[in-house]
Amino acid sequence: MATTLAKAAEGTAVEQTHAARIEHVSKSFSGPAGTQLVLDDVSLDVAPGEFVTLLGASGCGKSTLLNLVAGLDRPTQGSIATPGGRPALMFQEHALFPWLTAGKNIELALRLRGLPRAERRPEAERLLELVRLGGAYGKRVHELSGGMRQRVALARALAQDSQLLLMDEPFAALDAITRDVLHGELTRVWEETNLSVLFVTHNVREAVRLAQRVVLLSSRPGRVAKEWTVDIAQPRRIEDADVAELSLEITDHLRGEIRRHGQH
Numbered sequence: 398m399a400t401t402l403a404k405a406a407e408g409t410a411v412e413q414t415h416a417a418r419i420e421h422v423s424k425s426f427s428g429p430a431g432t433q434l435v436l437d438d439v440s441l442d443v444a445p446g447e448f449v450t451l452l453g454a455s456g457c458g459k460s461t462l463l464n465l466v467a468g469l470d471r472p473t474q475g476s477i478a479t480p481g482g483r484p485a486l487m488f489q490e491h492a493l494f495p496w497l498t499a500g501k502n503i504e505l506a507l508r509l510r511g512l513p514r515a516e517r518r519p520e521a522e523r524l525l526e527l528v529r530l531g532g533a534y535g536k537r538v539h540e541l542s543g544g545m546r547q548r549v550a551l552a553r554a555l556a557q558d559s560q561l562l563l564m565d566e567p568f569a570a571l572d573a574i575t576r577d578v579l580h581g582e583l584t585r586v587w588e589e590t591n592l593s594v595l596f597v598t599h600n601v602r603e604a605v606r607l608a609q610r611v612v613l614l615s616s617r618p619g620r621v622a623k624e625w626t627v628d629i630a631q632p633r634r635i636e637d638a639d640v641a642e643l644s645l646e647i648t649d650h651l652r653g654e655i656r657r658h659g660q661h
């Protein structure tokens with residue numbers, strides 16, 4: 398696995414061993430009905446350049462964990478480190494600004510990153526090319542299909558130039574064919590960049606289709622139940638026999654988790 402070099406504060410090059418390190422993280426929420434333990438002692442590393450999917454039933458704490466890695470909330474116990482800096486985030490809802498064009502949505506992220514004004518438009522166009530939306534610079538959000546909006550959202554996430562991309566069920570609202578195409582695009586973009594990806598899904602086949610490693614979270618509270626290394630060459634198809642076979646094995650474990658907790 399490729400490792401990346403980062404400049405330490407004192408100016409010497411140090412080798413990064415992880416893009417994210419989650420150590421003994423627990424998270425509770427307090428409400429009128431008392432305190433709910435959502436994540437219990439979760440430890441997980443994402444290596445530089447690695448693609449990891451975090452799989453689990455609805456409500457098991459996947460989004461909670463991703464938000465903690467994004468720095469949007471703090472763990473109750475344990476620690477999270479992202480040595481490459483602030484991660485980029487992509488959600489199920491594209492969260493693009495509807496009054497801006499596709500290109501301007503991306504340029505806004507470039508501006509926040511501090512890119513000089515003159516470089517923003519060419520960089521936005523390069524990113525749109527990368528997600529195969531070359532002609533969409535001047536298009537408004539309502540003119541774009543759901544799949545195209547998620548491509549723009551991916552380009553905007555890439556505009557942050559982070560080493561770590563966090564994705565929370567980004568394709569869950571798309572139809573199966575569009576999702577299949579975007580799986581291919583995401584795999585290609587990941588291969589062309591040296592991004593690390595932590596991708597959340599409740600869809601077992603999607604997890605296996607994309608990842609080098611699938612991490613299964615149990616429910617109530619969320620714990621790392623088991624993980625699998627996916628040793629299947631890319632490009633994969635969601636209907637490939639070896640993708641289906643591993644998905645079946647993981648689904649059996651997921652069913653066991655759900656039965657054990659009797660929540661569904």
Ligand SMILES: Nc1ncnc2c1ncn2[C@@H]1O[C@H](COP(=O)(O)OP(=O)(O)O)[C@@H](O)[C@H]1O
Nearest residue numbers: 426427435453454455456457458459460461462
């Ligand atoms: N801000 C919050 N306050 C209280 N409870 C929350 C909050 N965020 C999430 N939860 C609870 O944590 C649990 C896990 O939620 P979530 O992480 O969204 O699950 P998932 O993404 O796996 O579907 C749910 O029971 C949810 O109600």
Ligand SMILES: [Mg+2]
Nearest residue numbers: 459460461565
């Ligand atoms: Mg969620």
